[in-house]
Each structure stands twice: as structure tokens, then as C-alpha cells.
Amino acid sequence: MPSDSSAAIGYGGSARLRPLELLPWVLAAAVYFFAPSYLPLGAYILIMILFALSLELILGYGGIVTLGHAAYFGFGAYVAGILAVRLSGDPLLGLAVAALAAGLLGLATGAVILRTHALALLMLTLAITSIVFEIASQWTGVTGGSDGMHSVPILPILGSFKFDMFGRTAYLYCLAVLIACWWLVRTIVHSPFGMALAGTRENDVRMHAIGAPVYRRRLIAYTISAALAGVAGALLTHTTQFVGLSVLTFELSGEVLVMLVLGGIRRIYGAFVGPVVFLVARDYLAKQSPEYWTLGIGLLLIFIVMFARGGILGLLDSLKGKLVRKTP
Amino acid sequence: MEAFFSSLVSILFHGLAFGAILYVISVGLSVTMGLMGFVNLAHGVFAMAGGYLMITAMQQLGLPWLPALLLACAAVAAASMLLERLLYARLYGAGELEQVLFTIGLIFVAVAVARLGYGTGPLAAPLPDYMKGQTELLGRSFPTYRVVVIAAERTRWGAMVRAAVDNRAMAQSIGIDTGRLFTITFALGSGLAALGGALGADLLAMTPTYPFEHLVYFLIVVAIGGLGTLRGPFVGALLIGVGDTACKYWMPEFGAFFIYAATMALLLWRPQGLLGRAP
Amino acid sequence: MAAPALETRALCMSFGALTVAENIDFRLDAGARHALIGPNGAGKTTFINMLTGRLAPSSGAVLLGGENITALAQSARVKRGLGCTFQINTLFRELSVLDNVALGIAERLGVAGRFWRAASAYREVRDEALALLGSLGLAADAGQRVLDLPYGKQRLVEIAIALGLKPSVLLLDEPAAGVPSLESARILEVLDRLPAEIAILIIEHDMELVFRFARRITVLVQGQVLCEGSPAEIGADRRVREVYLGEGHA
Numbered sequence: 001m002p003s004d005s006s007a008a009i010g011y012g013g014s015a016r017l018r019p020l021e022l023l024p025w026v027l028a029a030a031v032y033f034f035a036p037s038y039l040p041l042g043a044y045i046l047i048m049i050l051f052a053l054s055l056e057l058i059l060g061y062g063g064i065v066t067l068g069h070a071a072y073f074g075f076g077a078y079v080a081g082i083l084a085v086r087l088s089g090d091p092l093l094g095l096a097v098a099a100l101a102a103g104l105l106g107l108a109t110g111a112v113i114l115r116t117h118a119l120a121l122l123m124l125t126l127a128i129t130s131i132v133f134e135i136a137s138q139w140t141g142v143t144g145g146s147d148g149m150h151s152v153p154i155l156p157i158l159g160s161f162k163f164d165m166f167g168r169t170a171y172l173y174c175l176a177v178l179i180a181c182w183w184l185v186r187t188i189v190h191s192p193f194g195m196a197l198a199g200t201r202e203n204d205v206r207m208h209a210i211g212a213p214v215y216r217r218r219l220i221a222y223t224i225s226a227a228l229a230g231v232a233g234a235l236l237t238h239t240t241q242f243v244g245l246s247v248l249t250f251e252l253s254g255e256v257l258v259m260l261v262l263g264g265i266r267r268i269y270g271a272f273v274g275p276v277v278f279l280v281a282r283d284y285l286a287k288q289s290p291e292y293w294t295l296g297i298g299l300l301l302i303f304i305v306m307f308a309r310g311g312i313l314g315l316l317d318s319l320k321g322k323l324v325r326k327t328p
Numbered sequence: 329m330e331a332f333f334s335s336l337v338s339i340l341f342h343g344l345a346f347g348a349i350l351y352v353i354s355v356g357l358s359v360t361m362g363l364m365g366f367v368n369l370a371h372g373v374f375a376m377a378g379g380y381l382m383i384t385a386m387q388q389l390g391l392p393w394l395p396a397l398l399l400a401c402a403a404v405a406a407a408s409m410l411l412e413r414l415l416y417a418r419l420y421g422a423g424e425l426e427q428v429l430f431t432i433g434l435i436f437v438a439v440a441v442a443r444l445g446y447g448t449g450p451l452a453a454p455l456p457d458y459m460k461g462q463t464e465l466l467g468r469s470f471p472t473y474r475v476v477v478i479a480a481e482r483t484r485w486g487a488m489v490r491a492a493v494d495n496r497a498m499a500q501s502i503g504i505d506t507g508r509l510f511t512i513t514f515a516l517g518s519g520l521a522a523l524g525g526a527l528g529a530d531l532l533a534m535t536p537t538y539p540f541e542h543l544v545y546f547l548i549v550v551a552i553g554g555l556g557t558l559r560g561p562f563v564g565a566l567l568i569g570v571g572d573t574a575c576k577y578w579m580p581e582f583g584a585f586f587i588y589a590a591t592m593a594l595l596l597w598r599p600q601g602l603l604g605r606a607p
Numbered sequence: 608m609a610a611p612a613l614e615t616r617a618l619c620m621s622f623g624a625l626t627v628a629e630n631i632d633f634r635l636d637a638g639a640r641h642a643l644i645g646p647n648g649a650g651k652t653t654f655i656n657m658l659t660g661r662l663a664p665s666s667g668a669v670l671l672g673g674e675n676i677t678a679l680a681q682s683a684r685v686k687r688g689l690g691c692t693f694q695i696n697t698l699f700r701e702l703s704v705l706d707n708v709a710l711g712i713a714e715r716l717g718v719a720g721r722f723w724r725a726a727s728a729y730r731e732v733r734d735e736a737l738a739l740l741g742s743l744g745l746a747a748d749a750g751q752r753v754l755d756l757p758y759g760k761q762r763l764v765e766i767a768i769a770l771g772l773k774p775s776v777l778l779l780d781e782p783a784a785g786v787p788s789l790e791s792a793r794i795l796e797v798l799d800r801l802p803a804e805i806a807i808l809i810i811e812h813d814m815e816l817v818f819r820f821a822r823r824i825t826v827l828v829q830g831q832v833l834c835e836g837s838p839a840e841i842g843a844d845r846r847v848r849e850v851y852l853g854e855g856h857a
Contacts (some may be wrong), residue, residue, distance in 0.1 A: 010727065015726075190725040193721060194726070318794070
């Protein structure tokens, strides 16, 4: 039997919001009220969830294996930073511009790389990230080079909500943006377009044989995904008032991939569970010994690939399946 | 004009040395990916292991350069056989994503182990005295080390690896144990990577993040040369070796940039690489 | 006389020195039940690939309903009514049977690119998919993942996907291949009941199926048409017997 999450999606399913889907937001609210000292970490987690969601769209649903998604995240982050420094620090404007810029970059690069497959595509994604990284690193006048841009002046949201030093505004800001983007991704995934995207992932040959414009659909999905990643990057700039080269590294692309796989690929909520578990664990464990953290992540990845391809949510689903079978 | 010609020769020389290292490392990757269809992003790990093990053998065990080198290669080849049988073999039929995830996991593990074993900074490769000198060649002096690298590359490797690839065609037509063939080929490729890593420790520094840093270059060499061939990575390595050295010399700000852009342009024009088989 | 549903003129295909198709003139009329047979390596699948557009011929023309489609991409040919199934199951494995069929129907109806409403809100797509599955006896399996189905049923889904496109021409590449004989009866039934107005070309090795199903048979050997005719004519033709001698089918 297909798992709960996949039964709801599709022509035979139902797109109505299930009660369990409100759990993430309840938890998010709970953190705000009951664990205020964790708000800065919480905001970062929310940003990473958005980043993971964007990757889920093209990797989980689109089946496009990329190691270069940080390019769009970082591009959005830098665009937001440069905009704030040079023109206006208005956050909402920054989000819009970052989304547009990252989307355009996604469209331009996607048009090029989606003509290739497998290794060539993977490699091109790495090359693109490297190119954007080099530009950010060399164009010191605009980007601050390897020092990055500090104390980026961000104005209060809508003129009234100032970013306070406890991270309350930042948290709620990220939460609001995440809710909006989550709703967008959810809508897309449930739509015919989302189904067709899943079709291109499952069987590219068959999609062509039913007359689908595969390249165009993939490109649209890639562009949206890049725009969302750009929004996540901009959120980071706005909430930390800083942009540095770390937003454009291969490490970051790898990390968000790990988070997604950990949570469970091809499940929207995998993009929620993964970052939470990963970042909370890292907050506790990596401080002790960063090397053992890296080792652990490596071993975890190998373990997931060998034994638990569906990540945490996949494990939960199969556990649930076993329990259901046991009840008489 | 004199200066230009002189710098051209220097670029060619250093570029060829770099290319030779890239070739030795990447030829194993090309064969593995072409033969087994396995996206092995962790190939750089074997190169790194070769370098680190050689250094360890020289420093801890006091071995002279050549035995240390051979020991390192043999050790890496043996370890890779184990990895292949236990882990890689399970994923041969798996999708690209699984292979990518697995090899990234392997990189993380290797990087962590390297950091734990050798610290985070770069490790200097102690060259034997006879390698440290300069050789007079064409009226310019070049580090002896690099001369040896270029010379060694042209001798046995082509023959060895060619044999392994030829074996594949024969093996498949007679139905010989392809599992063992894959293991041996994989070990060969990894051993070569170790050799390249050790020989090239001077050019590509031994740091724990080696597999990450140079991954793009290895992949580029293989992708533009064409998968599954022997001449492919040779051409790719030459182009990248000389091209990268030239770009970084003449355009220090945009050097790396140019290589990536050129790769993108080439793959768009010919997605199968220069010498690869058309899809 | 009306243009044939599908036609090829002097179709040729060579890979370097290797010629896999030579001067193939072929004609499929509306409502046809036509089989293409020949020994392994005769070039049957290559021929089908040239018809669908997966492979571009070295020379010659392919016409669909009188229109020259030789230069058209595969998806464009599908839009003009050319459907096909694959020799090896080419299904959306992790998706449900319903979704497998619905994807094609959605493409045909032009709603597949929409992203604002949920797929499940497009009742017409779902209902048509269910009706189609029902006509093939797969209604009970609609919610199952395709990869959980037995091979024979997967083969039926393969046909269902093609039927969902409402093609005027249907190319079936070994529809019963690999199906255990208990399940192949089902497939034969389905083939018998295919809509009469569709022109069907079937590639098959199973001679029983061919002789039961086809009204005309073309024999392809080494990329060339050996002969063409009614089942009786082909069965009696000495050259065909020679070609198949030792094949184990009779």
C-alpha cells in the first residue's frame, strides 16, 4: 500500500489539509512562546527548511540530482545584501528582488544544464556554483570578497517591525515567509504539473511517449526552485545582517542534501524533519568534536543509502505499516 | 618576445606536469564510471589516501620514497577492493542519487578520518633528496620532481589499464565473472588514483578536504574527455592541466572561472565529452 | 482513396557501415490489425523507433494520416495521434496505476501543465482513467503502486497508458513478452477488444498471438521487407518457413 503521504497526492487522492500537517506550525509556535532563547537557531532552522523545500521540488519530485543548489541560495543572499547596502534595506523588497534574481539565474543556468543528464549535469551544477563563488570572491568591491559584508543595514519590516536582538522579529519573519512558500510548494506538488514532474522523474522515456514537454516542465520547476532558494538566502542575510562566502560552498549544497535525505526524500515534510534533526543534533554534538560530527554524518549517509532510503519519515512509515499489520 | 616564449615554455611544462597527475588520478575514475556506470564522487579519497599513506610510510616507518609510494598504492588498492565488495557492489543497480549520496558519505568519513589522523593543515610531502634538485632542460631549470612525473606517466599505465578495459569486452562475451572483474578494475583505478595523489602531493597539497577541493577538476577531466575511455581522460587532463595553468598565470583573477565556463560550453556542444561515445 | 493511417516510404537507417533498415515501404490503414514479424535482429524495434520519433531515419519519410512527420519530435507525433507501448515495461513505477494512466490523459486534455488546482480536483481526468482501467479489468488495482503489480498486469497498464492518449495509430512492441501463459490470455482478450477504428501494428514473436490477431502480416528480415500478406499467405510462404527454420516457433 502506498504510504499516507503519497496516497494524498495524485489524481486519485485528496488535497485537503490533513490535521497532521499542522503539526510543524504548532511546534514552531510552541518554540516561540516556550523556548525564546532558541529563536536565533530556530530562525536558521526555518531558513534551512525553506532551502530544503526548494531542493525537494527539483530533486525529490523532479529527480534532478544536483550538488549546486547553494549557488541560488548564495546568489539570493548576496543580492539581498548588495541591495540593502546600495539601494534600500527594506526586507520585503529584498525578498522580491532576491527571488527574481535567483529565479533568473535558475532559468539561465537551468536552460543550459537541463539539456544534459547524469554525470554531465551533476558536474555542471558544481561548475555553476564554483563560478558564482569565484565571482563573489573576486568582486571585492561589491561583495566584500572573502571578508563578506558585515552590518548590512536592514530596515524594519513594513516600516514597523524592527529586528530585535532576541531574534523574535527574525523568527516570525522567517516563519511567515516559510508558511507562504510551503503553501506554494504544496500546491505545486499536488497539482497536475507536480504529477507530471513526478512522471519525468519516474520515467523520462515514458513522459516523452505521452507527449509531455519534458524539458519545459523541468525548466519551470528548476526556476521556481532556484527562486525559493534565493528567498531562503535573502532571509539569512536579513536575519543575520551578514553575507559571506559560506553561502556559496559545495559544503552547503552537500549539507542541505543530507538534511533532505535524512528527513525523507519525496515527502514534503521530509524537508521539515531533516533540517530540524540535523541542526539540533549539530548544535549539541558538533561543539564537542567537529571531526566526529563529520564522521557521523558520513556514516549516517551511508547507512541511509544502504538501509533506510526513505529517511526518517520513511522509517516511520514502514514502522506504521508493520504496526497496522500486527493489529488483528 | 623572449619573456613571452620563456613563460610559454614554463606554462607548458608545469601544465603538463599538472595534466599528468590529473590523468593518473582520473583515468581510474573514467574507467569505473564508464565500465560500472557508477558515479564515484569519492574517487579523490583514494588519491588523498595514497598521498597520506606515502607520507606516513616515509615519516613513521622511515621507508625511502619509492617503497613508500608502492606500499601506499598497494594498501589503497587493497582497501578499495574491500570497500568495493562490501559496499559499492550493492549499489551497482541503484539510481544515481543513491550513488551520489553514498559517495558523499564516503567523502565525509574520509575527510573526518584524515582530520583526526593528520590534523587540519596541509601536510608537506617530503621528497627524496635526488628529487629535490633542479634539472637543466631546454635552458631552463625545472624541479626534477616534475620531470619524473611526466616521464613515469607515459610508460606502463596505458598498457595496464588498456588490458583491463580490453578484458571487459572479452569477459562479457565469454561470460567471465564480471563481479571479480569489477573488483579488480576498481582496485586498479583506485591504486592509480593513490599513485597520482602521492606523486602529485607537491602539486595538489595534502589536506583533509582534498576530495572536496579537487572533485570538480577530476570530474571535469573525465567529463570533457569522455567516460569509459582511456584516451579520454588523457586528452581531458592535458587540456585542463595546461589550460588551467595558463589561465591562472595570465589572468590570475579569472583563471579558475575560465575553466568552468569552458567546460560548460564544451559539454553543451558535446555532452558525451570529446572522445566519448555519442548517446 | 483515403490516406493511410500510417505510412513509410523508402525508410532507411544506417549506423555507419551497418544498415539496419533498407528501403522499407509500409502502409497501415485505419482500423488495421497488422503484425510485424521477423527473426531477432531483423530491425523491428529500430523500425518502431523510427515511427515514434525516438530515432531519426537516415533517409525516407514517415507519414501519419497523410502528413509528413519525419522531422517531428516524439511528443509532437503523440499529439497527432501516434501511441506506442514498449517491449520492456516503461511505467511510472512508484506511482499508482491510476496516476500512470491519468498522466497521459491529462496531457491529451491539455491540463497537465496547470499548477494551481490539485490534480484530484480534475475529476474528468480521474473518471476517464478509472473507466479505461475498468475496461481492461484493472479497476481494483487503481490505487496500487505499479511496481507492486504482477508482471502481466504491468503489461496491461503499459497498454492502458497508450490507450489513454486516444491514438489513431497504436504501435505495440511485443505486448505479451515475458508474460506467463496464465496471464497472457488476459492480454489477448484486451487486444481483441481494442477499439475498431484504431490502426494497430503489433510486433510479436508469439506466432499463435500473431495468427489469431492479425489480418495482415509483414515479415522483416535483416532490415528489409521479405514479404507481406494475409496470415494464410504468410503461413504458406516457403521463404518465411526458411527464415524461421530452427527458431522453435511453428
